[in-house]
Amino acid sequence: MWLLAVSLPLVPVIVVMVTLYRDALAAFCRDLVLQTAAFPWRTPKACVRSTHNFVFITCTHGNPESVLEAFHLYARTRPTLSLGPRKGEILDEVVRQVAPTRVLELGTHCGYSSVRILRLLPPAGRLLTVEQDTVTAEAGEEVILVAGFKHSQFQLLTYPSADAIAHLRTHLGAGLLELVLMDHDVGQYLSDLQALEREELLAPGCVLLFNNAHPPVADALLGYVGSRPERYTIRQQDHGLLELRCPLLAAPTPLQPS
Numbered sequence: 180m181w182l183l184a185v186s187l188p189l190v191p192v193i194v195v196m197v198t199l200y201r202d203a204l205a206a207f208c209r210d211l212v213l214q215t216a217a218f219p220w221r222t223p224k225a226c227v228r229s230t231h232n233f234v235f236i237t238c239t240h241g242n243p244e245s246v247l248e249a250f251h252l253y254a255r256t257r258p259t260l261s262l263g264p265r266k267g268e269i270l271d272e273v274v275r276q277v278a279p280t281r282v283l284e285l286g287t288h289c290g291y292s293s294v295r296i297l298r299l300l301p302p303a304g305r306l307l308t309v310e311q312d313t314v315t316a317e318a319g320e321e322v323i324l325v326a327g328f329k330h331s332q333f334q335l336l337t338y339p340s341a342d343a344i345a346h347l348r349t350h351l352g353a354g355l356l357e358l359v360l361m362d363h364d365v366g367q368y369l370s371d372l373q374a375l376e377r378e379e380l381l382a383p384g385c386v387l388l389f390n391n392a393h394p395p396v397a398d399a400l401l402g403y404v405g406s407r408p409e410r411y412t413i414r415q416q417d418h419g420l421l422e423l424r425c426p427l428l429a430a431p432t433p434l435q436p437s
């Protein structure tokens with residue numbers, strides 16, 4: 180009771196102080212999130228949470244550019260971005276060029292590349308993004324929603340990539356993929372590409388980007404696509420982004436024996 184009597188007169192003082200010093204308070208909270216990220220017992224999930232929290236409290240909700248700025252700000256002190264601004268600009272250029280209506284992204288993480296892609300899609304454009312870890316998927320989805328995108332524009336599939344690709348046809352309907360970004364597990368890139376080919380999900384003229392696909396980790400993928408010049412035009416972009424372009428015309432369907 181005495182505690183209530185002592186603390187009640189402090190309430191207006193606290194309200195005034197918070198109003199006066201709200202910028203400093205916001206900076207303090209931001210630093211606290213950054214400090215939390217620096218704790219030695221930090222796990223990948225704690226890293227996901229701290230990135231998500233930082234972006235959430237720092238960005239202007241509904242503004243994708245501000246969400247990206249928040250990611251960049253966070254990455255100044257923590258190397259948390261897989262693509263980052265430089266590779267991000269290459270991705271932007273490809274999205275602008277292709278203007279895809281169907282995009283597949285493997286590896287959502289906290290939603291950085293998803294937001295980059297979504298903000299440049301044409302009105303009919305739709306992103307399917309795949310993340311196998313449920314906690315990470317929740318964080319990524321929340322960031323994409325905070326950036327102002329709706330479930331009519333994107334769908335997050337919480338499966339390992341191989342399972343997601345096996346069920347992709349049901350999500351795509353009659354459409355085919357015009358852009359694919361692989362940024363999940365380099366060891367999985369080749370088998371996922373082969374699964375996309377097997378399921379005949381790649382549209383003529385489809386562009387595929389593979390992050391960190393450099394030798395020796397991506398030797399199998401590089402060997403495979405290098406031996407199929409009729410199927411792919413290869414461009415090794417700066418900073419380890421591999422770009423493949425499928426021919427504009429679909430390969431002729433083999434004649435069935437009568």
Ligand SMILES: C[S@@+](CC[C@H](N)C(=O)[O-])C[C@H]1O[C@@H](n2cnc3c(N)ncnc32)[C@H](O)[C@@H]1O
Binds near residue numbers: 340367
């Ligand atoms: C490098 S991060 C993706 C970064 C994200 N593209 C971005 O720009 O922030 C890789 C993500 O892929 C997920 N991942 C790894 N292997 C996967 C797989 N086989 N299927 C689906 N997701 C996978 C990881 O859980 C992780 O969140």
